[in-house]
Amino acid sequence: xxxxxxxxxxxxxxxxxxxxxxxxxxxxxxxxxxxxxxxxxxxxxxxxxxxxxxxxxxxxxxxxxxxxxxxxxxxxxxxxxxxxxxxxxxxxxxxxxxxxxxxxxxxxxxxxxxxxxxxxxxxxxxxxxxxxxxxxxxxxxxxxxxxxxxxxxxxxxxxxxxxxxxxxxxxxxxxxxxxxxxxxxxxxxxxxxxxxxxxxxxxxxxxxxxxxxxxxxxxxxxxxxxxxxxxxxxxxxxxxxxxxxxxxxxxxxxxxxxxxxxxxxxxxxxxxxxxxxxxxxxxxxxxxxxxxxxxxxxxxxxxxxxxxxxxxxxxxxxxxxxxxxxxxxxxxxxxxxxxxxxxxxxxxxxxxxxxxxxxxxxxxxxxxxxxxxxxxxxxxxxxxxxxxxxxxxxxxxxxxxxxxxx
Amino acid sequence: xxxxxxxxxxxxxxxxxxxxxxxxxxxxxxxxxxxxxxxxxxxxxxxxxxxxxxxxxxxxxxxxxxxxxxxxxxxxxxxxxxxxxxxxxxxxxxxxxxxxxxxxxxxxxxxxxxxxxxxxxxxxxxxxxxxxxxxxxxxxxxxxxxxxxxxxxxxxxxxxxxxxxxxxxxxxxxxxxxxxxxxxxxxxxxxxxxxxxxxxxxxxxxxxxxxxxxxxxxxxxxxxxxxxxxxxxxxxxxxxxxxxxxxxxxxxxxxxxxxxxxxxxxxxxxxxxxxxxxxxxxxxxxxxxxxxxxxxxxxxxxxxxxxxxxxxxxxxxxxxxxxxxxxxxxxxxxxxxxxxxxxxxxxxxxxxxxxxxxxxxxxxxxxxxxxxxxxxxxxxxxxxxxxxxxxxxxxxxxxxxxxxxxxxxxxxxxxxxxxxxxxxxxxxxxxxxxxxxxxxxxxxxxxxxxxxxxxxxxxxxxxxxxxxxxxxxxxxxxxxxxx
Numbered sequence: 001x002x003x004x005x006x007x008x009x010x011x012x013x014x015x016x017x018x019x020x021x022x023x024x025x026x027x028x029x030x031x032x033x034x035x036x037x038x039x040x041x042x043x044x045x046x047x048x049x050x051x052x053x054x055x056x057x058x059x060x061x062x063x064x065x066x067x068x069x070x071x072x073x074x075x076x077x078x079x080x081x082x083x084x085x086x087x088x089x090x091x092x093x094x095x096x097x098x099x100x101x102x103x104x105x106x107x108x109x110x111x112x113x114x115x116x117x118x119x120x121x122x123x124x125x126x127x128x129x130x131x132x133x134x135x136x137x138x139x140x141x142x143x144x145x146x147x148x149x150x151x152x153x154x155x156x157x158x159x160x161x162x163x164x165x166x167x168x169x170x171x172x173x174x175x176x177x178x179x180x181x182x183x184x185x186x187x188x189x190x191x192x193x194x195x196x197x198x199x200x201x202x203x204x205x206x207x208x209x210x211x212x213x214x215x216x217x218x219x220x221x222x223x224x225x226x227x228x229x230x231x232x233x234x235x236x237x238x239x240x241x242x243x244x245x246x247x248x249x250x251x252x253x254x255x256x257x258x259x260x261x262x263x264x265x266x267x268x269x270x271x272x273x274x275x276x277x278x279x280x281x282x283x284x285x286x287x288x289x290x291x292x293x294x295x296x297x298x299x300x301x302x303x304x305x306x307x308x309x310x311x312x313x314x315x316x317x318x319x320x321x322x323x324x325x326x327x328x329x330x331x332x333x334x335x336x337x338x339x340x341x342x343x344x345x346x347x348x349x350x351x352x353x354x355x356x357x358x359x360x361x362x363x364x365x366x367x368x369x370x371x372x373x374x375x376x377x378x379x380x381x382x383x384x385x386x387x388x389x390x391x392x393x394x395x396x397x398x399x400x401x402x403x404x405x406x
Numbered sequence: 407x408x409x410x411x412x413x414x415x416x417x418x419x420x421x422x423x424x425x426x427x428x429x430x431x432x433x434x435x436x437x438x439x440x441x442x443x444x445x446x447x448x449x450x451x452x453x454x455x456x457x458x459x460x461x462x463x464x465x466x467x468x469x470x471x472x473x474x475x476x477x478x479x480x481x482x483x484x485x486x487x488x489x490x491x492x493x494x495x496x497x498x499x500x501x502x503x504x505x506x507x508x509x510x511x512x513x514x515x516x517x518x519x520x521x522x523x524x525x526x527x528x529x530x531x532x533x534x535x536x537x538x539x540x541x542x543x544x545x546x547x548x549x550x551x552x553x554x555x556x557x558x559x560x561x562x563x564x565x566x567x568x569x570x571x572x573x574x575x576x577x578x579x580x581x582x583x584x585x586x587x588x589x590x591x592x593x594x595x596x597x598x599x600x601x602x603x604x605x606x607x608x609x610x611x612x613x614x615x616x617x618x619x620x621x622x623x624x625x626x627x628x629x630x631x632x633x634x635x636x637x638x639x640x641x642x643x644x645x646x647x648x649x650x651x652x653x654x655x656x657x658x659x660x661x662x663x664x665x666x667x668x669x670x671x672x673x674x675x676x677x678x679x680x681x682x683x684x685x686x687x688x689x690x691x692x693x694x695x696x697x698x699x700x701x702x703x704x705x706x707x708x709x710x711x712x713x714x715x716x717x718x719x720x721x722x723x724x725x726x727x728x729x730x731x732x733x734x735x736x737x738x739x740x741x742x743x744x745x746x747x748x749x750x751x752x753x754x755x756x757x758x759x760x761x762x763x764x765x766x767x768x769x770x771x772x773x774x775x776x777x778x779x780x781x782x783x784x785x786x787x788x789x790x791x792x793x794x795x796x797x798x799x800x801x802x803x804x805x806x807x808x809x810x811x812x813x814x815x816x817x818x819x820x821x822x823x824x825x826x827x828x829x830x831x832x833x834x835x836x837x838x839x840x841x842x843x844x845x846x847x848x849x850x851x852x853x854x855x856x857x858x859x860x861x862x863x864x865x866x867x868x869x870x871x872x873x874x875x876x877x878x879x880x881x882x883x884x885x886x887x888x889x
């Protein structure tokens with residue numbers, strides 16, 4: 001170690017070292033994406049509609065009078081709804097999304113849920129993320145996919161969470177996924193010498209460190225990844241140019257970054273994006289409508305961008321939400337926590353249309369819609385037909401695939 | 407790097423090795439040294455200046471804890487400037503269309519600015535208070551009884567409520583916070599009426615505030631919601647009142663009890679459940695000692711809570727005096743929250759006042775005070791540390807060590823001119839010597855430059871830069887991320 005040669009660079013001001021020789025950049029260059037079965041450079045973009053998206057005001061059963069009876073002030077009138085057929089339609093704020101549906105690029109799976117529904121935001125979100133309704137898992141279903149997919153271990157961007165924190169769905173035993181809220185702030189405002197990085201890494205393993213902490217290894221690992229990743233990411237995605245006009249919303253910005261990552265071929269297989277909050281206990285219409293419009297507009301821009309770069313067929317976008325909401329509205333013109341709701345699969349590889357059973361408002365469970373498609377069937381479909389991996393090791397069992405992918 | 411010891415998700419990770427449960431909660435008889443004094447100040451407050459750490463290191467654990475628990479609430483802190491919506495409410499009610507929208511936007515804007523001021527005010531209160539444990543518990547309760555509404559005056563009111571009850575009676579706090587305007591609005595308990603109960607508050611009260619999942623049923627949620635019907639909110643006075651006509655006064659069956667219950671009855675029934683004391687014991691241990699505490703430890707603290715009828719001061723006193731608290735299991739066993747990181751940095755540098763930019767820095771590290779991410783509050787633990795937040799921490803540390811900071815820091819002004827001694831002092835103040843040889847070597851290397859014997863020979867600019875680099879390096883060390 002060369003003593004005294006450590007540099008934090010100039011204390012202020014950005015100095016970026018150009019070390020294109022990082023291990024993961026090399027690994028990236030050497031690993032053809034098509035080396036994985038069924039992969040063909042495909043990417044899954046997972047959008048969490050956090051807070052519990054009310055399925056009935058999103059994919060609207062406008063042909064069912066019971067919907068109007070149960071929601072006297074909340075229901076979306078037949079004249080407003082963007083009809084798909086005589087029975088179902090989309091929220092009127094989703095016109096851009098409706099156009100994508102009409103072009104056959106959107107599959108809607110109705111009535112998705114899981115056995116013994118939990119009405120807690122947290123437990124239910126956890127269940128959707130871990131794919132384990134009946135037990136507590138410390139890894140997410142995509143985290144387990146990472147662990148067993150044999151992706152290049154040195155690639156820091158096998159998956160990316162476009163958020164401040166890493167969601168549980170990406171938690172794994174072997175793979176660290178970076179959280180990158182946006183590309184602008186993702187960089188150290190100083191330069192750090194290799195000697196210093198080495199010293200910090202050494203610290204983590206040094207038995208003479210005068211304390212023990214259960215979090216020490218985690219801190220060290222993330223510190224190392226943050227440094228290397230933030231140095232490389234701007235260089236890796238900086239060449240991507242787009243003409244797409246994204247809405248100036250958090251989701252718009254997140255998806256713009258997602259398109260940039262996809263288009264820069266970092267080998268990223270999964271991108272996680274958040275869109276919240278759908279927790280509409282009161283005055284639901286304006287709030288949910290706004291969220292859905294933001295969703296619709298951002299997704300539309302995203303696919304225009306992807307298509308302009310020839311990437312729309314290799315990106316599958318899937319939404320999920322912890323639950324739908326109670327069928328009947330409450331006194332605050334809102335809805336309480338419910339069970340089943342629809343989810344969307346979007347992209348050039350999708351066979352568009354409606355899947356699953358139409359919500360049955362005549363057979364409610366304590367006021368809640370019953371689920372008819374197990375969410376793990378959708379996951380199994382994505383794992384096997386999109387990511388090209390067997391689903392059983394990830395989901396801990398076999399679930400029938402849904403024929404939504406071309 | 408594939409870590410062999412990846413942390414569990416959700417920030418839950420217990421130190422390894424066996425707990426000596428027989429002596430864990432017995433009083434610690436050893437002497438405090440600077441490391442343990444700093445540990446106490448970090449946990450029962452937001453860290454210490456080098457002077458404070460030395461002062462506490464000369465005390466017994468009992469005296470040190472006593473001085474933190476028996477505080478006299480400081481009123482010296484300047485009051486925040488709040489935005490008051492109330493005068494606009496009549497006008498708002500009379501307006502329509504675009505005009506109404508414009509006024510609404512102005513009110514929202516007023517509150518957004520006021521909330522930013524309030525965040526800075528609170529950070530400064532944490533830094534300057536003579537009662538750090540009071541502020542620490544105020545922050546704890548904010549994360550526990552999570553609330554976020556875009557009304558600055560009501561968020562301030564709730565903040566004061568947490569401060570008032572900081573070390574007081576937990577049951578009384580649960581009653582008070584249930585009727586706190588910010589909470590009532592946040593979880594929609596003002597629109598919970600007999601004909602159409604809104605279950606939001608009833609559910610979160612049990613799930614997140616008092617019992618935890620698995621200790622009540624869906625029927626209990628529905629019945630508790632019925633009991634809570636009738637609370638109303640008056641936007642002209644921003645107060646909560648009880649609307650008899652909206653209350654369901656029928657018979658309810660809740661957690662095995664049957665009667666014509668009100669919301670207050672629900673709280674009392676909950677607090678009589680043994681699980682309630684266990685729930686708070688777990689929260690307190692996870693926040694102040696280490697995550698995922700052992701069941702026997704939870705039982706021990708739950709027994710203390712019941713013995714003291716949910717009075718918190720004696721329980722916190724027992725925790726902070728215990729062998730457990732000063733043992734290896736607890737030491738640096740938590741991850742610093744962004745608030746602890748920011749306030750602790752100003753403390754460690756001995757700076758008198760937190761600057762506006764610290765609010766944005768804390769946001770980038772993942773914590774916006776008065777705006778928790780959701781009703782479960784900040785998950786904490788490993789969740790604080792992501793590649794994004796780690797970068798934010800390090801960039802903050804580098805920005806902090808500018809020339810003004812160094813000029814305002816009394817101890818850095820007097821740093822020894824011999825490089826190795828200077829490095830030693832920085833390691834004491836920032837990480838209490840919790841560095842391994844390789845990092846220590848790097849820090850000494852920074853101070854010595856290319857073989858400087860005395861820092862006196864440096865130009866003032868070069869000296870400042872060198873000290874700044876060394877301090878930032880110490881703040882980048884793993885120990886500094888941990889609490």
